[in-house]
Amino acid sequence: MSCESSDHIRTYRLPKQAQPLDNDLKGKNEFVLKWETPEMWTEVKGHSMRLASFTVPTTKGEGDLSITTFSGSSGGIEANVNRWLGQIGLEPLSLIEIQKISLTSRGKLGDYQYFKLINEDQKESAILASIFQLDGRTVFVKLSINVGGIVEAESEFRAFCESIYVLE
Amino acid sequence: MIDIKQLIKFISSPKVFSYTVVWLIVIVFFGTIAQKDVGLYASQVKYFSSYYFLFAGFLPLPGGRITIIIMTVNLASSLFKKNLWKMKKLGIIIVHIGGLLLLIGGGITAKFSAEGNMVIGEGESSDHVDDYHDMELAFVNTSLEDSLEYTIFDAPLLGEGKRIKYDKLGIQIDIIDHIKNVRIESRISPADSIYKGFLNDFVIIPKQPDKENTQNRPGLIFKIEGTGKETDGIYGAFLGQRVPDTFEIGGELFFTEFRRKRTYLPFAIELLDFKKVMHPGTNVAKSFSSEVNLIENKIPRRVLIQMNEPLRHRGYTFYQASFVDGLDKETTVLATVKNYGRMFPYISSIIMSIGLLIHLLINLPKMLKKRSPSSK
Structure with a gap:
C-alpha cells in the first residue's frame, strides 16, 4: 500500500485482489444475475443503480428496459406498483386490487409477479414489469414503452424474465 | 504594566x-x-x-x-x-x-483518539477500522492495471457549502448538502439534465436523525466540475450505497464511495470462529467470543477475544462488542479504540x-x- 496526504486529502493504492469490500459490496458481488438477451435488444449504459439497461426496439418505437435489485422488499409490491402507475398517470390501487391485476409466473429465478400497466388515455407511455421476491432481496425488471410497442415486446419481455438466473 | x-x-x-x-x-x-x-x-x-x-x-x-x-x-x-x-x-x-x-x-x-468498529465474517479477515461518526468521500481510480487508487476527502471538507479544488485530478467539488440521515426514493418525474448517476432516477430525502448516531445513514449531494461536459453535474452518495456512481476523469474510470472514515492497520485480523452462549430459553446472549488470528508480517497468532477480555495490540484495543447472525455464517463486531492517552x-x-x-x-x-x- 502506498500513501500520500495533505490537508484532509489522502491518496493511497490497494492491490485489486486484496481490495477490501464492505459488506454491501460483498453481497452485491455474491449475487450475480445472468439472462438470455433477445437478439434485437441492445445493452446500453444505464445509470449506476441498474444492473443492466437495454434498448428494446419495436416498429412502434423504442423501449427502455432496466434490471435493478435491492436488499429486502424495497418498499414492497404495493409502493412500487403504485409508483409505476403514477408514472403513467394512473391513480394508486390497494394491495388487493394490485394482486388482481398481477399474474404470477415462474422463471429460472423463481416465482415472479408480472404487471402490464397501460393508461388508455396516455398511449405514449406504458409499463411491463416483473417483481421477483427472493430471500432477502427483490429484483425488478421494468420496460417503459408506448402502448403500441408493448404488444410487440410482451412475449420477448416474458421470455427474458423467465431466463434470468443467479450465477452460482 | x-x-x-x-x-x-x-x-x-x-x-x-x-x-x-x-x-x-x-x-x-x-x-x-x-x-x-x-x-x-x-x-x-x-x-x-x-x-x-x-x-x-x-x-x-x-x-x-x-x-x-x-x-x-x-x-x-x-x-x-x-x-x-x-x-x-x-x-x-x-x-x-x-x-x-x-x-x-x-x-x-x-x-x-479514534473509535470505530471492525466487522469480520467467519473465515474472512479485515485490516481496517470504520469510524463510528466521521465520514469520508472516496474517488477510486479503477483504470490502473493491478491496483485501485483511492483519493480520500476527509470529513472537514464535506460540510455544506464547502468547495474542494483538487488539481491532481483537475476537478472542483462543491458540497451542496451533507445530510445526517437520509432515505432514497424514486423520482416521479424526469430529472433535470444536471443530475447525474443515480440522482437521475432517485432522490435523496432528509430523514429525522436517530438519537444514536450510528443508526443514521448519512447522505451527500455534491457538484463536480472538470470531468467533462457529459459527466459534470450533481451527484449523490449515501452510506451503504450498493452500486456506486461512475465517471471518467482524463480517460480514467472512477467510482465514488461515501463511507465511514476508514483507518488501515499495519496488521490484519482473521475471524476463525465466533461462539455465543445464550441465556437458557431466551434470545439474550449470555456471552460471546471471537477466536481470531492476528496476522502481522504474514505471521498468524491465535487470540481469543471475549467480553471483558479485549485484544490489545500496537496501541489498538479490540473489544468484543456485538455480532450479526447470518444464514450460513456468523459475523463478529469488534469495537476498536486507539487511545494515545x-x-x-x-x-x-x-x-x-x-x-x-x-x-x-x-x-x-x-x-x-x-x-x-x-x-x-
Missing part, C-alpha cells in the same frame, strides 16, 4: 479550581439528562467536547473542553507559586503534577496516591504532636 505575580496569583487561585470542578459537575448532570433525548453522541458533542454551548438556545455557557483547559492552566500555574516549592509541601506538589498529567492525558485522548489515568493515579502518602507522612509528626497529652 501587567504584574506577573498578580496574574499568576489570579489564574492559580484554588477558587478557580473549585468553581471549575462545580461547573463540571453541573455539565455532567445536564449532559447525562440530555442523553435521554438526543442520544449519547450528540450529548457528548454538545456538553463535553465543546468550547461552549447554548443554554435554552441563546445563552452561551462554557462547555467541557474550555472548563478542562481552565482547570489545566490553573493547576499548571499553581506550580509557579514560590511558596509551594518547600520540602513540607512535596506531597502537594506531587499531587498537583499527578492531577495535571490526568488532565493532559484527557486532552490527548480527546484530540488524538490510555496510560495517563493509571500513571497519574499512582503519582497522586504517592503524593497524598508523602503529604500524610510529612504531616504525621505534627498531627501526632497535636493529639499527644503533653501538647495540651
Whole structure:
C-alpha cells in the first residue's frame, strides 16, 4: 500500500485482489444475475443503480428496459406498483386490487409477479414489469414503452424474465 | 504594566479550581439528562467536547473542553507559586503534577483518539477500522492495471457549502448538502439534465436523525466540475450505497464511495470462529467470543477475544462488542479504540496516591504532636 496526504486529502493504492469490500459490496458481488438477451435488444449504459439497461426496439418505437435489485422488499409490491402507475398517470390501487391485476409466473429465478400497466388515455407511455421476491432481496425488471410497442415486446419481455438466473 | 505575580496569583487561585470542578459537575448532570433525548453522541458533542454551548438556545455557557483547559492552566500555574516549592509541601506538589498529567492525558485522548468498529465474517479477515461518526468521500481510480487508487476527502471538507479544488485530478467539488440521515426514493418525474448517476432516477430525502448516531445513514449531494461536459453535474452518495456512481476523469474510470472514515492497520485480523452462549430459553446472549488470528508480517497468532477480555495490540484495543447472525455464517463486531492517552489515568493515579502518602507522612509528626497529652 502506498500513501500520500495533505490537508484532509489522502491518496493511497490497494492491490485489486486484496481490495477490501464492505459488506454491501460483498453481497452485491455474491449475487450475480445472468439472462438470455433477445437478439434485437441492445445493452446500453444505464445509470449506476441498474444492473443492466437495454434498448428494446419495436416498429412502434423504442423501449427502455432496466434490471435493478435491492436488499429486502424495497418498499414492497404495493409502493412500487403504485409508483409505476403514477408514472403513467394512473391513480394508486390497494394491495388487493394490485394482486388482481398481477399474474404470477415462474422463471429460472423463481416465482415472479408480472404487471402490464397501460393508461388508455396516455398511449405514449406504458409499463411491463416483473417483481421477483427472493430471500432477502427483490429484483425488478421494468420496460417503459408506448402502448403500441408493448404488444410487440410482451412475449420477448416474458421470455427474458423467465431466463434470468443467479450465477452460482 | 501587567504584574506577573498578580496574574499568576489570579489564574492559580484554588477558587478557580473549585468553581471549575462545580461547573463540571453541573455539565455532567445536564449532559447525562440530555442523553435521554438526543442520544449519547450528540450529548457528548454538545456538553463535553465543546468550547461552549447554548443554554435554552441563546445563552452561551462554557462547555467541557474550555472548563478542562481552565482547570489545566490553573493547576499548571499553581506550580509557579514560590511558596509551594518547600520540602513540607512535596506531597502537594506531587499531587498537583499527578492531577495535571490526568488532565493532559484527557486532552490527548480527546484530540488524538479514534473509535470505530471492525466487522469480520467467519473465515474472512479485515485490516481496517470504520469510524463510528466521521465520514469520508472516496474517488477510486479503477483504470490502473493491478491496483485501485483511492483519493480520500476527509470529513472537514464535506460540510455544506464547502468547495474542494483538487488539481491532481483537475476537478472542483462543491458540497451542496451533507445530510445526517437520509432515505432514497424514486423520482416521479424526469430529472433535470444536471443530475447525474443515480440522482437521475432517485432522490435523496432528509430523514429525522436517530438519537444514536450510528443508526443514521448519512447522505451527500455534491457538484463536480472538470470531468467533462457529459459527466459534470450533481451527484449523490449515501452510506451503504450498493452500486456506486461512475465517471471518467482524463480517460480514467472512477467510482465514488461515501463511507465511514476508514483507518488501515499495519496488521490484519482473521475471524476463525465466533461462539455465543445464550441465556437458557431466551434470545439474550449470555456471552460471546471471537477466536481470531492476528496476522502481522504474514505471521498468524491465535487470540481469543471475549467480553471483558479485549485484544490489545500496537496501541489498538479490540473489544468484543456485538455480532450479526447470518444464514450460513456468523459475523463478529469488534469495537476498536486507539487511545494515545490510555496510560495517563493509571500513571497519574499512582503519582497522586504517592503524593497524598508523602503529604500524610510529612504531616504525621505534627498531627501526632497535636493529639499527644503533653501538647495540651
